[in-house]
Amino acid sequence: METVEALRRILSQAKNIAIVGLSDKPHRPSYFVAKYLIEHHYNVIPVTPMADEILGRQCYPTLADVPDPVDIVDCFRRSEEMVSLATQAAAIKASVLWMQLGVVNEQAKQQAESDGLDVVMDRCTKIEHARIFGGLNFVGVNTGIISARRPKNV
Numbered sequence: 001m002e003t004v005e006a007l008r009r010i011l012s013q014a015k016n017i018a019i020v021g022l023s024d025k026p027h028r029p030s031y032f033v034a035k036y037l038i039e040h041h042y043n044v045i046p047v048t049p050m051a052d053e054i055l056g057r058q059c060y061p062t063l064a065d066v067p068d069p070v071d072i073v074d075c076f077r078r079s080e081e082m083v084s085l086a087t088q089a090a091a092i093k094a095s096v097l098w099m100q101l102g103v104v105n106e107q108a109k110q111q112a113e114s115d116g117l118d119v120v121m122d123r124c125t126k127i128e129h130a131r132i133f134g135g136l137n138f139v140g141v142n143t144g145i146i147s148a149r150r151p152k153n154v
Contacts, residue, residue, distance in 0.1 A: 002120055008132050010096055010118060014071035015043055017125070018063060018094070020085060021076035022046040024054045029100075030076040031055075033126040040129060045070065063088040072096040074125050075103060082108035090115035100124055 017037055022030045022044075034044045034055055045068065046054045049061035060066045063073065063085075073089040075082065075098060082097075082105035089097045089112060097112040099105065099121045109119045120128075 002123065004132060006118070007120065007123075007128050010072070010120065011125070011129050011132065014096070016045060016068055016070050017042050017072045017074050018045040018047050018060075018066055018070045019074045019076065020047040020063065022048050022054055022059070023076075024048075024051045029124075033074070033076075033100075033124065036126045037129070043068070063092050063094075066092065070094045072098050072125070074098045074100065076100050077103070079103050079105045083111060086112040086115070086117070089117060096120065098123070098125060101127075 019030060019034050022034055025031060031054070034046070038044050038055060044055065044057060045066055046057055046059040047061075047063055047066065048054070048059050051059045053059060063070070070092055071094065073085065073094045073096065075085055077085060082099060082103065086097055086108040094117060096118045097108070097120075099108070099119075101122060101124045104122050109121055112119045
């Protein structure tokens with residue numbers, strides 16, 4: 001599932017990204033990822049009961065409380081919480097369950113896929129976006145994606 005083409009499709013089609021576990025602390029990875037995604041024109045929806053607002057956006061305590069449609073549920077939570085989050089993502093009819101770096105749960109993956117969601121596991125939305133659409137190579141990182149053609153739907 002996690003081919004470059006699949007990741008490009010997911011990130012190209014997504015508009016609304018609910019970040020579960022988004023921290024209001026600027027030094028935390030979730031905050032940095034959310035800031036990057038906002039700067040790249042995604043509608044980031046913070047899902048955390050720990051704050052009322054992060055990065056100027058209203059927070060929601062759970063996925064069920066989010067009033068807007070969600071394309072990607074981007075999870076900054078422990079691996080053992082993923083089965084519950086897979087159930088919640090399916091319940092709100094999200095398209096993608098995305099488990100961040102270090103988050104791996106095969107049962108959650110199988111459950112989400114059986115519910116019709118695409119699943120990305122153990123990858124960072126910011127890193128993958130920068131790798132696929134440009135942004136990592138300017139600092140000397142070899143992304144392994146070389147093309148003179150601009151991807152469609154960027």
